[in-house]
Every structure is written in structure tokens, then in C-alpha cells.
Amino acid sequence: MTIWAEVPEGSDFPIENLPFGVVRPAGAPARVVVRIGDHTLDLAAAGIAPELTAQPTINALMASGRGQEIRERAGELLSGNDRSDLLHSVDDMHVVVPIAVGDYVDFYSSLHHATNLGHIMRPGAEPLLANWRHLPVGYHGRSGTVVVSGTPVARPEGLVPDPADGVPRLVPSRSLDFELEVGFVVGGSPASRIHPDDADRHVFGVVLLNDWSARDVQGYEYQPLGPNLAKSFATSISPWVVTIDALRRYLVAPPVQDPQPDPYLRATRPWAIDLNLTVELNGWPITSTGFADMYWTFAQQLAHTTVNGATTRAGDLFGSGTVSGPTPGERGSMIELTWRGAQPLTLGDGSLRSFLEDGDTVTMRGWCGGETAARPRIGFGEVTGTVLPTPKRGA
């Protein structure tokens, strides 16, 4: 398709992508846009579904079931007469969290990550617990602290046993970590007991997600009801919701599961995503992996979440769980990359890291395709965040 809008070579956001986001222009209310190249297209100003796009979130649009139609209308506009007046440089825009998050559920669906964590936490024991291959293990996280890429993240305090006397005391976390994840955003009408083969009727789009984690806080608090404060201080997402429609050509078959799961988790359609992921720490590459070999797919996660009758809402968000590949260079968290600090990372500037230090910036990127014209690049942009020191008490 020939379009009048300029798209730089290698951009994450060619005409085939058109992800949705929300921007707040200076002195104007927030509104829904699609991104094209380095610009945003103001949908309401273009007269495209203003009842859904002159909105501070994409929730109503996602609930309407009209996402694909709106992307098609935006594509027609971009390939018709020049309407540069509707484009704004993304650098001039305040980009905000695009969704009002309903429930946020975080999973644990990478076989390599769960195996690594099992080896680190329970050396010598079977790394996977008995339930892991039978259901996508997950828990509810805090939706109110989902922040957009670029938001600084203060190092959290939490109770950690003092090595001197074993008494737990409130301290800034000494093992602050990231987790490389992919997030799925739910649209459509409320639904329950969703069949995995219907997942694309309920999942609207995909973002990158950094599940910041305080390992020491988690280690002390998590029995018997799971992580709480170790995760609830912040979860960062990329601002551009890449639609399932844009990703269809990159849906591939997931790994074969053994044992075969219960029928409610069995899909016949391919729900893995051939998606490349990288992590940089202060600009130095530390991880490069792929999303396609996750053990549990988003379709299975959605089927599992709703099999007990729980309903979805447009705006629900679920995280894939940390994405780690089979090799050491593909690990999606510091605790894996450094084997809980036993093997510190050396960054390109020669500095060492066991976990994250104040001032560190973590940047995750993701993209599908881009190798040939038949596989246009569908990119996610980035999710980035810088660690700030714990605020002083009373501040």
C-alpha cells in the first residue's frame, strides 16, 4: 500500500501495524490515536469513530469490536489525499497508559524460566512443581500501578530478614529485578469459559511488559498466598497496543505439550507468536530471546482464567510470565542472568551487576518479521524505565 505519510526505513510502525495508543496533547484532552512511523494520527479529528476515539482510553474502542474497521479506515485515510494536518510528531505528545486496566493477571508460562527459578530456589530438587505442566500457573497483580514506558520506578522498600539477627526489617530492596514479559489486553464483551480457539475474539492486542520484582521481599512474603509487595509497586507497559489483527501472520504453532493438558486447555489453532525480544541495561544488550516457544499460550491463559466462570472486561491485562529461552543469553531476568548474583553480569562499560542499581535504565524491545517484504516489520517500540532511589521517609 502506498501512503503519503513518511515511515522511516526499519520503523516498528509501518502501515501494516497501526497500533492504538492514547496521547494527551498540550492543553487538550487525551485522545486515541494510531501510530504511523514517527507520528500519531488523531482519529477523532479525522472523523473516524469519534464516539470511541475522543476518549482518554481505548477501552470503549476495544469493547466495541470495531478495532479492525477503525484501523482499516485509518489505512484508507493514510493512502488517500494528503492529510498531514492530522499527524503529530510523537515527540511532541505526552503518551499515557492507553487502557484503564481492569484485572491484571500475571502468569509463569516459560518452561525455561520456571526451570531456572526452580534450580535457583530449590537446588537439587525437581525444578518444576507437579502442577506446572497441567495448568498455566498465575496470580492476580495490582492494576492500579500499571505505568507507561518512561515512568521512573522508585526502589521499593519491604520487610527482609536482617542477616545479623534474623529479624525482618523494612529496607530498600537489595535485589531489584526486571522481568521481560509480553502483555495481552482484553477487548470485546464480557465473557467466561472461553475456548482457547476463540482467543482472538477476546484478546484485542499485545504490549511489552516489565514486571519489576523485588526478589528479597518476595522471598520473605510469598508463603502461603503468593507475591504481593514484591510486585505491586510498578508494572511498566509499552504505550502502543499492537492488535491481534496486525499479528495474524506471525501466529505459529507452540511447542508440543507433554502431557497433553485437560480438554479445556487444548487448542487446534496456532497461538504462539513469532516475536523477537531484547533487553538492554543502560544501553548494553543483555538478553535476546524469542516468544514463540513459551509453553503456555495466551489463548490457554485466557481459557484458564475464565474456566471457573470468572468474566472478562475490556481492559483486563494479562502478562505472559518472564520470557526466557533455553540458552544463558536468552534469560529474561537478572536473577537468571546472574544466577541470583553468583555470576554477576559485566556490562559494556566494564561495570558489574548482580541486580539493578539506582540510576539503571532497563529497556525492552520487541518486533515480528522485517526480514522480507512478505514479512513486514510489526514492532512494539519499547518499554523503558529508570530506577530511582527509595524516597526518604516523610518525603
Place this chain on the structure above:
Amino acid sequence: MTIWAEVPEGSDFPIENLPFGVVRPAGAPARVVVRIGDHTLDLAAAGIAPELTAQPTINALMASGRGQEIRERAGELLSGNDRSDLLHSVDDMHVVVPIAVGDYVDFYSSLHHATNLGHIMRPGAEPLLANWRHLPVGYHGRSGTVVVSGTPVARPEGLVPDPADGVPRLVPSRSLDFELEVGFVVGGSPASRIHPDDADRHVFGVVLLNDWSARDVQGYEYQPLGPNLAKSFATSISPWVVTIDALRRYLVAPPVQDPQPDPYLRATRPWAIDLNLTVELNGWPITSTGFADMYWTFAQQLAHTTVNGATTRAGDLFGSGTVSGPTPGERGSMIELTWRGAQPLTLGDGSLRSFLEDGDTVTMRGWCGGETAARPRIGFGEVTGTVLPTPKRGA
């Protein structure tokens, strides 16, 4: 105070209470009301803060910090000229969930409940885990499935190992339970790192809460990330948000904590609530207990939830955890009352229960005071729900 509105003797809702709720009158939009006796007072029609009360939830009212002022204005109206035209019988109203729930966090703060569960789950071992007396253990639950009293609850399905071969299969839960809890609703402006002595600036009001639980599903799924599907299918709350202002005379000192917790959890003000709680199963009393001796208070739960920098939102809900007292007649769940089915309950009609059966109705009630004129009854009404069979597949 003399009022013109009729309040039946022993009502949960005298003039000193005036809890907030939301009703949807036939053919009219939902609106915020206060309850007086067996009636609701239409605040917007009375001209009381219509910008906050002509609303489908009480969230804006809670965020405004004007709850006490609005209750006082309602009290003045009820003690002035007769305005019976503004009252409606609660029986004529469709009563709905009064809040748009932000994050829902469920705690585990009764020493007796945690001890009972420890004995049942880990016989012969120390019943309390090492962290229990150092922090209020809690986890995030599903806010999207919070329902109002009266909503039927379908028995959830979940993966449970088959006793014949040990393979987990999707079955209707065989150990469906209730949990008697008290829920706290957050108001005010977003806040983090809240001091427990400031809790009443952030907690707007209180409801009764039934944390429905599928014990067999929980037992299989909960390691290592905590309960998920065992709880996420439904959480029922009572419809009338009793304000902290109305409860002030019933705030009492909590039990002394040993060991003393970290300073961020230490309060000097009394944050226990002298609140009586009962549970009926099919109309037969099965539990009667008190809320005052909960080990961790709502003020400590709020301080804990925000100590890592996590922010509150008006509409956040947190559950106390199951309320159980020290004696067998004070247990707040079936698993405790029947010791996991080993000692079935005999109801008043002679029928036996290990867990809940299809058709069973669980009703919880709560109230403060009522013994003397100096201690007016501040009641919560009830939270009730009837168990329905698991829907057929494809239904």
C-alpha cells in the same frame, strides 16, 4: 435526633448510620442513596451534591472527601420538614454494587483462622509460618467478579487430581466454601506510604464480604504463586457502605502484638472494630463471632499495602481475611467448622454438611452496638448468596 422518617425498632439503619449505596430505580439511571430504616433517600433528588450523587457508583463521592458533609446534610433533611417524597422502599429498588472496584486485596489476618488452617493443612507442624506475625499476609484478588448480595454463585469448575489415577481433571469443585470477612473501601486522593494512624483519612467505609473459595482447586493450584481460580469466580459484598465516621464510637484497641511489628506497622490509635458477625446456612445459625480480636487491623493492612510505594485509588477494596474466633462456634469457614469434612455440621433440619451443596444459601450479618441508647446500633444488613449448580458446557 428526632426524624420524620420511620425507623423500625432494632433496625440496622438508624439516623446514626446513614450508609451509602447505589440503586437503579425502574426506568431511571443508577444513583447514590443513603439508607434510613427500610428506605433509601435519593440524594440527588434532594439537591444534595448532585455532581457526586447522580452517579452510578460512590467512587467520586469517596474521592471527594465530602462523605461526612453529605451524611450530615442528609441527617438535617431527615430531621427537618417531611420530605417523604424523596424516600423509596428498599424493596422497590434494584440494589447494585456500590463501587467500581479498583484493586481488591485479600488478607489472612485472623490468628485463629490462620492457626486452624495451619493445623488442618500441615498436621503436626507449627501452624503459623514464620512471616505471619511480622506482616499482614495478603494477595490480590479479582476485582471484576465482585458481586452484590443476592447474586447467585455458580459452583466453579477447576483442575483437581483424580483420586483414581492422580491425573488432574476439570471437575465442579467438591469442597466449595464461604469465608466470613469484613471489607474496607478506600476513598480520598491517591496515596502511598500511608501511616496506620492516618487510616481513617483513606478508608471511607466498611462492608461485609464473602470470599467464596473452592478448597480442592486451591489445594492443587496455589504453589508457588498463591490462590487464583479457587477464589476468582466470585466475591460477594453487602450493598451498604457503612462509613468510618459512623463507626468511630466502635473503634477499640486491637490485641497486643508479640513480637512488636516493624515501625511502619505500629499504630497508636485504636483500629480494631467492636463488630458482631454471624453466619447462617439455609437459615440455620452456624457461626457467631466478633471482629475486635483480629490480629492485624485494617490500618495496618493499608499501611502494608502502600509501604512499597504502591498508590491507592478510590474504590480499592480490601478484605480482612476470614474472621474466626477462639472457640469452635466462632469459625468463619466450612473447612474450619467441619475440620475439612472430618466433623460434618448438622443443620437445624437434621441435614449434614461437610462443604456447601448446590442450593445452599449462605447469609452473613454484622452490627455494632444496640445494647443501650448510648450505643446506637450501626448495622451492615446482610450479604447473602445461593449456590447454583455448575452450568452445563456450551450453556
